[in-house]
Amino acid sequence: MQQHESLKEHYKFTKEEALLLQGLQPKMSALADSFIDEFYDYIWGFGATAKFLKNQKIIDYHRIKIKAWFINLFCGKYDLPYFTYLYKIGEVHVRIGLPTHYVNSAFTFVRTFVIKNIEKNSTDELERLKEIEAVEKIIDINLDTLTSSYREEELSKFLSLSKFEKTILGGLKKFNSYINFFLAGSLALVAFFAIGLFVYDIYLLFFSDIGIEKGILTVLGSLLVLWAAIELIHEEINHLQGKGFAIGAFIMLAMAALIRKVLIYSLSSEKGNDLLVIGAVIVALAFSYWLVNAKNKAAITAGRTDIA
Known part of the structure; x- marks a missing residue:
């Protein structure tokens, strides 16, 4: 996993932008249920979604987790535990074999949903532009972190490590x-x-x-x-x-x-x-x-x- 501080520096993500996102959290929390409903309508259009969400129990669990992630997107505290949390989500995606284009497409929906609601509810032009820029950055940072798991998995496949070798390597680390x-x-x-x-x-x-x-x-x-x-x-x-x-x-x-x-x-x-x-x-x-x-x-x- 990339170092979280350097990752934020690369995206020029500032503390002021983190505070802006934190200020958006109450509004976005109120929209969380609408987000989940629209999000599910969107991902069911992928065609193969049922392959990963096989029954109602998994769907209910997934809805809870997606809602928590969405609200946490505006937590305002983007430290190592936050990035570790994202990285673990990415590892789950890799483990279940979720295609990367599904993740990228889902983030397109998230971006559109959030920006649409900011534009709808904001009255201050300058403040709206700052909020949208902060949202763009945190969404890109999230996507970058999640897909880093795929990059590491590809590297692992390239190295063709056996299970025993991976165990030894993990122990050495x-x-x-x-x-x-x-x-x-x-x-x-x-x-x-x-x-x-x-x-x-x-x-x-x-x-x-x-x-x-x-x-x-x-x-x-x-x-x-x-x-x-x-x-x-x-x-x-x-x-x-x-x-x-x-x-x-x-x-x-x-x-x-x-x-x-x-x-x-x-x-x-x-x-x-x-x-x-x-x-x-x-x-x-x-x-x-x-x-x-x-x-x-x-x-x-x-x-x-x-x-x-």
Whole structure:
């Protein structure tokens, strides 16, 4: 499933539009029964609807679920649970073998029904246009999320995974999730101790005979450790959210660790050769970081050019 926040960004769906939809919910809730009746008249025209709605019990259950989905379309809170709910609906469609064009056609009806009633009941021209734009976006987002299940199913068929392989893959994904959460917790613990180390070094700087020069360098070293821990937590959060591997951040962390070494070794006259080696490595890492950034900027520029 696509990340819900990035999906909303791609559709330029704003918080103001979410509030507009929430404001429409009372009106649409009042129209829910009419919507269901007209919706069923519409989908029975598909011809093969009876194949999926085989008896009255299934029909009654389906009507309840469709009505709940329609009202929830205007809930105003489009967070991860909402998108998970949509994705599960899509999985059901895939499991029962519902053709995608049925879903697309049904959404055409939903769009027409909602916009028709907005135009019928709205008196403010500007407000009506804003409401219609918000409705268009949330319907497209819903359709995008629902049909993502079909795309993943097609990929699964392409890979031709056996049931055993799927079980193994599912287990590995769960194990990977547990490891990632364990890493996130461990990094938080490291950050906590890094804060303690930083505070302790500050204390030594002011209340011991460690010396100003050594004390300041020690504090800077602790600060680098804390910064590194925070950066790792940030990258782990991005990873948990499904974002890519940020190699640049890890190059920066390596540079920070080496700079801390330089700060420590600079206090000793016997570490001259080590400082030269570390300095050369830092320069190499800095060049690598520049190359990574240059590549990323070039990719962004190329993407903008393609869009234009």
